[in-house]
Amino acid sequence: MPVELIHTMIRVLDEDRSLAFYGAIGFEERGRRRVGGDTATVIFLALPGDGARLELTLNDGRTEPYELGEGYGHIALTVSDDMDAELARFAEAGIAPEKEPYAAYPGGPRICFLRDPDGYRIELLERNPEDEF
Template sequence: MTTFLHTMLRVTDPAKSRAFYEALGMEFRRESDIVRDGNHEATLYFFAFPGEDVELELTYNTDGRSYELGTAYGHIAAGVDDLAETLAALEQEGIRPEREPYRVREGGSLLCFVQDPDGYRIELIDRSGA
C-alpha cells in the first residue's frame, strides 16, 4: 500500500514561513537538520493540520544554493470551515487574499488565494457550503 506523506517547499525565511503556516491553522511538528560530510546543508521544518498525518515540509537551504519559484508550481489547497472568519483572522496577521473570494462556477465552493512569504500560492476553500 502506498500513502501520501508530504509536500516540500523551499523557503527563504523560516520564522516568517512558520508564522504564516501557523496563522493558517497548521501546527509545527518537528525540525531536522541535513548535514553531509560535516557540512550543514539545510533545515527541514514539518507542519500539518491538527489530526492529519499528511505534512508540509519547508526546507531552508544553508549551503549557499539559491532557487526561484518555478513556473510549473500551482498551489496548495486547504479546506476551511468559514472562509470569511479565516480571512479575518489572517488579516490580523497581515495576510491578505490576492482578490476577493469567488466561485469558479455557479454553485461551486467559495474560494480565494493567499501567498506565503516566498510567494507560494495557497488556495483556501470554504467547506461550510455557503
C-alpha cells in the same frame, strides 16, 4: 504502487517569517531535522488532527529567492464553513487574499488564494470539491 501522499516540500528563505505565516493559517510544527550532510534544515508542519503534510526546507547560506517556475500551482486547504471569518482572522496576522473569495464554477465552493512570504500560492476552499465526485 504508491498508496498515500505523505507531504509536499517547499524551499523557504526565512524560517521565522515562514513559521509565522503558516502558524497564522493554522499549521503547527511537528518536528525538524538536519539533512543533506548537515547542509539544510527541514521543518515538518501539520494541521491539527492531521499528519505532517508540509515540509519547509531551509538550505544553509541561501539568500537569493527561489525561482518558483511555471510548474508550481498551489497548495490547497479547506477552511471552516465560514470563509469570511477565517479571512478576518488571517487579516489580524497581516495576511490578505489576492482577491475576494469567488466560486470557480457554478455551485462550486468559494475559493481564494493567499501568498506565503516566499511567493507560494495557497488556495483556500470552503469545502473539498472531491466530495462532489
